[in-house]
Amino acid sequence: MQDLKALYEAVLNGDAKASKELTEQALAAGVSPLALVNDYMVPAMDEVGKRFECNEYFVPELLISARAMKASLELIRPLLTASGAKPLAKVAIGTVKGDLHDIGKNLVAAMLEGGGFEVLDLGVNVAPEQFVNAVREKGATVVAMSALLTTTMPSMKSTIEALKTAGVRDKVKVIIGGAPITQKYADEIGADGYSESAPGAVTLTKKQLAA
């Protein structure tokens, strides 16, 4: 098997074909799917972000790197997903209104599925009323919001307000995450919990439901 640094390079350079092939080879060789994500792919996306900040990369480069990461995640996602057992709870997850970043949200959704939850993925650019509808009409008992932009973080607060206005805030647990989010922000807007990572979101959700 090739050096896994090549996977980091493939994501960084936006080479989806190489990223997919290297992931296949690594999985076949028994490398843990989460190690591939956490040790190679996420650091590559962090480097992409740094290059974007210093005008070395532009939006097209962000997009092709994201495409490479997604190609690998398609192989990894089923491995993170458990099957058979009765779901622990129904989680409505989405990236908040105005925000189109979905790689982290998809990872959290896959980990929650793997952790035994039924996941209702509302996608990206999810308006507060869509989260409210998922609670009212689909019976979600956990609302999980992701935001990657400082400009879209306030939509988390608006969603919590909308849940209150609809009279369902006390029926659900609200968890939030994403690169610019902090525990302090979660406390400020009245979310039940914050996690900085996808595996952490599973532990957090279980803890919140037990509380």
Ligand code: B1M
């Ligand atoms: Co954008 N982008 N982007 N981008 N992008 C960032 C976020 C940015 C930090 C880059 C930078 O400047 N360094 C910056 C935000 C600055 C800020 O707000 N402070 C930025 C910007 C500015 C923009 C645009 C405005 C650029 C423009 O058009 N001028 C634009 C906005 C579009 C929009 O959303 N309306 C934009 C567009 C894009 C693309 C579409 C090109 C692409 C997204 C493709 C896609 O997602 N399908 C993109 C990308 C790829 C990035 C970076 C490079 C990588 C994001 C990523 O996927 N990371 C990003 C820089 C960076 O983050 N280093 C950047 C990997 C992913 C696994 O991590 O999503 O953080 P993350 O998820 C983690 C944790 O945060 C956590 O778990 C995950 C795994 O552990 N987590 C949760 C996430 N959600 C959670 C929820 C939870 C719990 C944990 O509970 C519910």
